[in-house]
Amino acid sequence: MKPPLGRPRDDRVDRAIADATRAILAETGYAQLTVDAVAARAGVGKAAIYRRHATKQQMIFAAVLHDLLLAPPPDSGSLRGDLTALLRDIVANLTAPPAGVVPALLADVHGDPALAAAFTSTFVAAERGCVEEVLDRAVARGELPHRPDPAVAHALLLGPVFAWLFLLREDPARLGPVTAALAETAATTLTAAPA
Amino acid sequence: MKPPLGRPRDDRVDRAIADATRAILAETGYAQLTVDAVAARAGVGKAAIYRRHATKQQMIFAAVLHDLLLAPPPDSGSLRGDLTALLRDIVANLTAPPAGVVPALLADVHGDPALAAAFTSTFVAAERGCVEEVLDRAVARGELPHRPDPAVAHALLLGPVFAWLFLLREDPARLGPVTAALAETAATTLTAAPA
CATH class of the missing domain: 1.10.10.60 (Homeodomain-like)
Incomplete structure (x- = not known):
């Protein structure tokens, strides 16, 4: 046959x-x-x-991004626990590609509207969905009175990890304590958020 | 003459x-x-x-980075006020270059060890100096018992702004309320930091 x-x-x-x-x-x-x-x-x-793939950049994007689509972490029973797990996944994601690939992809995204649209509808949307899921669980548990702005929560979680690795170029091995502090901060801020 | x-x-x-x-x-x-x-x-x-300039990238770096070297904000009398002012300066810095220039420069930095060293010793060092100055003022005022890790504080301040603008590609016009919430968060976290 x-x-x-x-x-x-x-x-x-x-x-x-x-x-x-x-x-x-x-x-x-x-x-x-x-x-x-x-x-x-x-x-x-x-x-x-x-x-x-219309361009080399789109070929690379497809090859690398495919592995970077987050799924929500298992329900840990608390917002703090869920944020810690989500941050661990974000760190794993950003440190998985070979050195230099993440910043190069980001520059490509900003140089090509088609890639930008694909980036937002895949990588960003998948992570945003995880953030929303974790916030919704906290609302359902009564930890949060209502869901805070997911874009703000997303920036608070993803930003410091990205800055640590790619802007400040600090030691990735030190990210463990940093993400623990970050999860604490984010949980505190989100539970205290007025809007 | x-x-x-x-x-x-x-x-x-x-x-x-x-x-x-x-x-x-x-x-x-x-x-x-x-x-x-x-x-x-x-x-x-x-x-x-x-x-x-050895390369085109180094020429662009020199032209753009020159304007991005932060000086500490005036002493506002409180950690919260100083962080708000510092965040406003960071936002102004990241939004000043034409669209796409910041991500492209970051990719260049990761592709060239000489640029990486220059980036760390100029842009990062200037911002880090501002973070340290603001934290030291808070210690002198008695708002903080001791200075928290400046690298962590730096990542907490710079990261969410960078993520908002260049990763999540959210509306820059909405950064005003976001940075206010961020300053609040960072101040709360840093004053509560155990180490």
Whole structure:
């Protein structure tokens, strides 16, 4: 029997391209990665890549972002516990890609409206959904009188971790104590929030 | 009398290059900027630029970062007031460069160890000095029993603003209420910090 055509074969090519992209990112870094090298490594033609991704940046985005879509943490029974778990997931997310990839992707997002829209509707939306879920649980438990602005809560959680790693370039190994303090802060602020 | 040679003339060229770089960034954006265009606009040769800056990225960094070196805010009489003023300065800093320039510079910093060292010793060090000054004033006033870790305080202040503008891409016009809440949070957290 011949293998089925269509989706399954396409999925295999998609996966080969994404795997090759991630491998080359890890080996040579973002700036040195070329579509030629990815095509050779994946065993596909460049046309197969450009049928899927309009630009090199979109190809990298698809390969890296796929693994960065957060799911809500298990219900820990408290807002503080949920925020701690969510922060741990955010840290894992931001430290998983090879060095330099996250800042380079962010610059690409700001240079390409199509990537910006994709970034907001995938990465940001997935994280925002987790933030909302954790806040809604706290409301249901009676820990919060109503749900605070999820955008503000999101900025309070994601921002300091991103700043620590990519702006201040502090030691990632010190993030443990920082995220514990952050979860404490965020829980305190959100429970005290007037609006 | 002839004008003095040496420094003054060099300063004029430095300034012409920086002004041309900023003008072109504002007009055409980061990705489109070329050293040729800057040289033509500044009325200098490309050699004059490359004597000063090893790469295009270093030229842009020098032109943009120069204006982003924070000084401590005036003493407002309280930690909360000082943090509010400092956050307002951080927002002004991050929103001053043309769209896309801050994320592009950050990617450059992560792609070039020389730029990374310059970034840490200028932009980060200037902001960190402001954070330390504001914390030291609070200790002197008796608002804080001792100075909290300045790196953590820095991440708590800078991170959410950066995330709001460049990761979540929320409305910059809404940053006013967000920074007020942030200053409140940071002051509460820092005064409650156990270590």
